[in-house]
Amino acid sequence: MAQSIKTDACLNITTLDAKDIRWPTSLGAHGSDAMHTDPDYSCVYVTINTAEGTYGNGLTFTLGRGTDIVLLAVKAMKCHVENRTTASIYGNFASFWRDLTSESQLRWIGPEKGVTHLAVAAIINALWDLWGKIRGVPVWKLLTDMEPEELVSVIDFRYISDVLTPEEAINILKTSQHNRQTRIDELIAKGYPAYTTQVGWLGYSDDQIRTLCRKYLGAGFTAFKIKVGQNVDNDIKRCKLVREEIGWTNKLMVDANQIWDVNEAVEWMQHLKEFQLLWIEEPTSPDDVLGHKKIADALREHGIGVATGEMCCNRVMFKQFLQAGALDFCQIDSARIGGVNEILAVYLMAKKFNVKVCPHAGGVGLCEMVQHLQLWDYTSVSCTMADRLIEFVDQQHEQFVQPAVINDAARYVAPALPGYSTELKAEAIAMFEYPNGTEWKRMFADGTFQEKDY
Amino acid sequence: MAQSIKTDACLNITTLDAKDIRWPTSLGAHGSDAMHTDPDYSCVYVTINTAEGTYGNGLTFTLGRGTDIVLLAVKAMKCHVENRTTASIYGNFASFWRDLTSESQLRWIGPEKGVTHLAVAAIINALWDLWGKIRGVPVWKLLTDMEPEELVSVIDFRYISDVLTPEEAINILKTSQHNRQTRIDELIAKGYPAYTTQVGWLGYSDDQIRTLCRKYLGAGFTAFKIKVGQNVDNDIKRCKLVREEIGWTNKLMVDANQIWDVNEAVEWMQHLKEFQLLWIEEPTSPDDVLGHKKIADALREHGIGVATGEMCCNRVMFKQFLQAGALDFCQIDSARIGGVNEILAVYLMAKKFNVKVCPHAGGVGLCEMVQHLQLWDYTSVSCTMADRLIEFVDQQHEQFVQPAVINDAARYVAPALPGYSTELKAEAIAMFEYPNGTEWKRMFADGTFQEKDY
Numbered sequence: 032m033a034q035s036i037k038t039d040a041c042l043n044i045t046t047l048d049a050k051d052i053r054w055p056t057s058l059g060a061h062g063s064d065a066m067h068t069d070p071d072y073s074c075v076y077v078t079i080n081t082a083e084g085t086y087g088n089g090l091t092f093t094l095g096r097g098t099d100i101v102l103l104a105v106k107a108m109k110c111h112v113e114n115r116t117t118a119s120i121y122g123n124f125a126s127f128w129r130d131l132t133s134e135s136q137l138r139w140i141g142p143e144k145g146v147t148h149l150a151v152a153a154i155i156n157a158l159w160d161l162w163g164k165i166r167g168v169p170v171w172k173l174l175t176d177m178e179p180e181e182l183v184s185v186i187d188f189r190y191i192s193d194v195l196t197p198e199e200a201i202n203i204l205k206t207s208q209h210n211r212q213t214r215i216d217e218l219i220a221k222g223y224p225a226y227t228t229q230v231g232w233l234g235y236s237d238d239q240i241r242t243l244c245r246k247y248l249g250a251g252f253t254a255f256k257i258k259v260g261q262n263v264d265n266d267i268k269r270c271k272l273v274r275e276e277i278g279w280t281n282k283l284m285v286d287a288n289q290i291w292d293v294n295e296a297v298e299w300m301q302h303l304k305e306f307q308l309l310w311i312e313e314p315t316s317p318d319d320v321l322g323h324k325k326i327a328d329a330l331r332e333h334g335i336g337v338a339t340g341e342m343c344c345n346r347v348m349f350k351q352f353l354q355a356g357a358l359d360f361c362q363i364d365s366a367r368i369g370g371v372n373e374i375l376a377v378y379l380m381a382k383k384f385n386v387k388v389c390p391h392a393g394g395v396g397l398c399e400m401v402q403h404l405q406l407w408d409y410t411s412v413s414c415t416m417a418d419r420l421i422e423f424v425d426q427q428h429e430q431f432v433q434p435a436v437i438n439d440a441a442r443y444v445a446p447a448l449p450g451y452s453t454e455l456k457a458e459a460i461a462m463f464e465y466p467n468g469t470e471w472k473r474m475f476a477d478g479t480f481q482e483k484d485y
Numbered sequence: 486m487a488q489s490i491k492t493d494a495c496l497n498i499t500t501l502d503a504k505d506i507r508w509p510t511s512l513g514a515h516g517s518d519a520m521h522t523d524p525d526y527s528c529v530y531v532t533i534n535t536a537e538g539t540y541g542n543g544l545t546f547t548l549g550r551g552t553d554i555v556l557l558a559v560k561a562m563k564c565h566v567e568n569r570t571t572a573s574i575y576g577n578f579a580s581f582w583r584d585l586t587s588e589s590q591l592r593w594i595g596p597e598k599g600v601t602h603l604a605v606a607a608i609i610n611a612l613w614d615l616w617g618k619i620r621g622v623p624v625w626k627l628l629t630d631m632e633p634e635e636l637v638s639v640i641d642f643r644y645i646s647d648v649l650t651p652e653e654a655i656n657i658l659k660t661s662q663h664n665r666q667t668r669i670d671e672l673i674a675k676g677y678p679a680y681t682t683q684v685g686w687l688g689y690s691d692d693q694i695r696t697l698c699r700k701y702l703g704a705g706f707t708a709f710k711i712k713v714g715q716n717v718d719n720d721i722k723r724c725k726l727v728r729e730e731i732g733w734t735n736k737l738m739v740d741a742n743q744i745w746d747v748n749e750a751v752e753w754m755q756h757l758k759e760f761q762l763l764w765i766e767e768p769t770s771p772d773d774v775l776g777h778k779k780i781a782d783a784l785r786e787h788g789i790g791v792a793t794g795e796m797c798c799n800r801v802m803f804k805q806f807l808q809a810g811a812l813d814f815c816q817i818d819s820a821r822i823g824g825v826n827e828i829l830a831v832y833l834m835a836k837k838f839n840v841k842v843c844p845h846a847g848g849v850g851l852c853e854m855v856q857h858l859q860l861w862d863y864t865s866v867s868c869t870m871a872d873r874l875i876e877f878v879d880q881q882h883e884q885f886v887q888p889a890v891i892n893d894a895a896r897y898v899a900p901a902l903p904g905y906s907t908e909l910k911a912e913a914i915a916m917f918e919y920p921n922g923t924e925w926k927r928m929f930a931d932g933t934f935q936e937k938d939y
Binding site for chain 1: 550601642
């Protein structure tokens with residue numbers, strides 16, 4: 032295995048800097064859903080600096096309040112990163128990842144879930160951005176260029192070896208090497224299909240929805256997702272309205288954001304079955320593997336798939352969703368489970384169980400990150416785009432130095448620049464760092480927001 | 486239902502105070518196990534004050550580093566408690582609990598797991614202590630005295646109604662009312678059986694183990710638990726050693742604290758099957774329902790039960806463990822899932838599936854709290870002590886105003902004083918509040934601890 036590992040320039044990591052950055056998105060009901068009625072899209076933003084000047088950025092997405100809690104968790108972990116060489120991390124990345132997630136005192140307040148795992152994600156994502164910059168390639172290409180043995184060496188197989196061994200993972204990757212260059216060329220030429228969630232946030236009026244359907248149809252989109260779950264009559268009305276706008280050949284998905292109990296989900300969806308829905312997303316608790324299994328079994332006869340994953344807390348939970356046949360669409364989130372290393376394991380398990388991965392995106396920086404992962408899925412894992420789509424939400428991209436770009440055919444353009452596309456613009460930080468950014472000071476001063484609300 | 490709800494004195498809550506308190510237990514390897522090698526037993530300690538002077542205390546247990554993160558989460562939630570009346574909370578306790586756990590921005594960094602749910606537990610536990618004091622009874626008696634309708638009204642059934650409805654829960658409690666006074670009298674006269682984990686922490690030497698076995702046998706204990714999982718030969722040696730000391734009529738349990746993968750757990754336990762073990766505790770990831778099911782199925786022929794729960798993050802996970810037949814002993818933890826309200830739901834689901842509840846305890850204040858819950862199980866839910874035991878670890882009790890007490894027959898003495906037994910002594914706080922308590926200042930000054938280690 033050793034000879035397949037590439038030798039990188041070895042940089043000296045000096046500091047890990049972390050910031051709490053929040054945008055006042057609740058003012059426009061952007062991102063509102065059945066459970067998250069007033070999100071202020073936010074992130075903990077990590078910069079890993081090296082003595083040589085190269086740096087890596089990573090983030091985890093949050094909804095406003097609580098960002099400071101995740102920030103404190105990142106700070107509690109930075110001793111694992113500062114004053115190390117990059118070679119000492121990338122050369123033993125799986126064991127570094129385990130040290131970070133299994134720290135003997137901190138793991139009690141997780142383990143591998145919630146605040147501490149969001150913190151891990153921000154740090155690990157920054158390390159992948161840095162690795163891409165060291166090798167001079169975008170992360171999707173970094174992953175694609177790795178030999179199977181090197182790629183698998185970054186994964187911690189703890190708790191998943193009963194379902195996927197390193198040997199099986201290597202075999203999956205080896206089998207998928209056939210014709211890889213053709214797929215790379217295709218991605219660079221044509222990009223990767225996207226769907227939009229921008230047409231139907233719960234806070235939007237009917238007129239807004241119609242206008243947005245037309246806008247995104249005009250932009251080439253053929254797949255649309257709307258939020259449901261607060262009122263069944265309203266959901267029927269909204270589905271009708273969207274179908275009127277987009278017709279019946281385009282894809283329509285709905286998202287309940289965990290509002291229902293198991294039986295309620297099955298019953299509610301009977302009222303929506305006529306709308307030919309590709310999937311119902313997050314019908315119930317993100318922790319309920321057996322509940323999703325029951326829902327998936329009940330909805331199969333209507334041709335409605337079950338999708339979940341954006342709040343699935345780690346690879347152990349994904350393993351069970353896949354084992355149980357509890358989901359049809361696996362929606363990994365790039366900032367909730369512990370960064371790229373753990374996500375790779377989920378893609379490989381999904382491949383083993385023949386489940387389609389359609390990444391969750393939106394928020395802050397999620398589109399920027401997941402495009403890399405899904406491109407790698409196409410070059411190196413599933414090798415197909417059939418019924419696979421990347422979520423696209425047109426928010427916060429302008430905050431990034433290298434924003435995700437959608438082309439005229441409503442496809443993600445393959446990132447060309449080195450790294451993970453995770454660097455925020457300096458002015459975004461200056462304006463929106465919480466609570467001392469210039470925009471927050473202005474909004475507190477003019478009464479747009481009350482500081483006590485946080 | 487309304488007429489069965491008791492009317493309490495309505496107090497005016499003024500402030501919620503929260504503190505980070507840590508004991509340097511890592512110095513003696515007390516509490517060390519395969520995954521947590523150097524715990525400093527700690528807690529976030531909550532005091533809810535009222536204008537009338539009555540106050541409630543609650544806590545969540547932590548292991549040192551990270552206690553400040555949970556503290557920050559408690560502070561983010563205190564706006565839900567301060568400046569409210571007690572009646573507005575206890576009169577709609579299930580809906581209060583849901584507001585606390587489903588706060589629209591904070592839930593993203595959970596939901597209902599890890600840091601945020603530990604914070605919920607500390608707050609909710611303090612509210613039960615306060616409620617006990619208002620009614621002038623210990624919490625186990627508060628629970629026992631409630632009419633089924635009132636008790637069930639405090640539970641949020643979200644995500645569990647497919648397995649337990651409020652009506653079923655009420656029926657369970659009604660059926661169990663028969664002969665209740667006899668069981669109450671028995672508990673007051675004789676107490677509730679305990680087992681000890683004090684004889685076999687991984688950091689202990691053989692001599693320490695032998696000495697402790699003799700000490701706890703002398704104290705009347707008939708059930709013993711030791712830590713395993715770092716080295717199979719060492720585990721065999723330690724099991725032999727303990728069996729030599731305690732004989733074969735007494736009960737022996739082992740605890741792996743999540744060290745193994747699923748198949749590894751099954752294989753490892755083949756080497757220990759000769760020791761007639763009542764249970765293997767935490768054989769693998771606390772999130773792996775299907776993995777535990779596989780282990781439980783494999784070990785059944787050897788008469789070894791599977792136990793887990795101390796790191797099970799919420800009622801949705803417990804629901805699945807119970808549904809799947811993945812555990813034989815359900816080890817609720819009083820400070821990890823969201824306090825008493827959620828734990829009541831787990832006891833009722835366990836009753837439905839005929840699974841024995843044997844609470845996790847030890848740490849800081851866990852023995853003090855779980856005794857109340859298990860006493861209620863005997864008076865009002867399972868109504869039996871068959872194969873049921875409360876863990877007892879002889880640590881940190883001296884820090885409490887009303888410590889858990891074990892009688893000469895190694896049974897927990899039923900608490901008699903009002904509340905949840907969760908009040909720390911003033912001098913414990915003065916000495917061990919982190920980092921400014923007198924003991925921490927002394928240890929930083931004399932080099933026993935380095936402040937940078939936190």
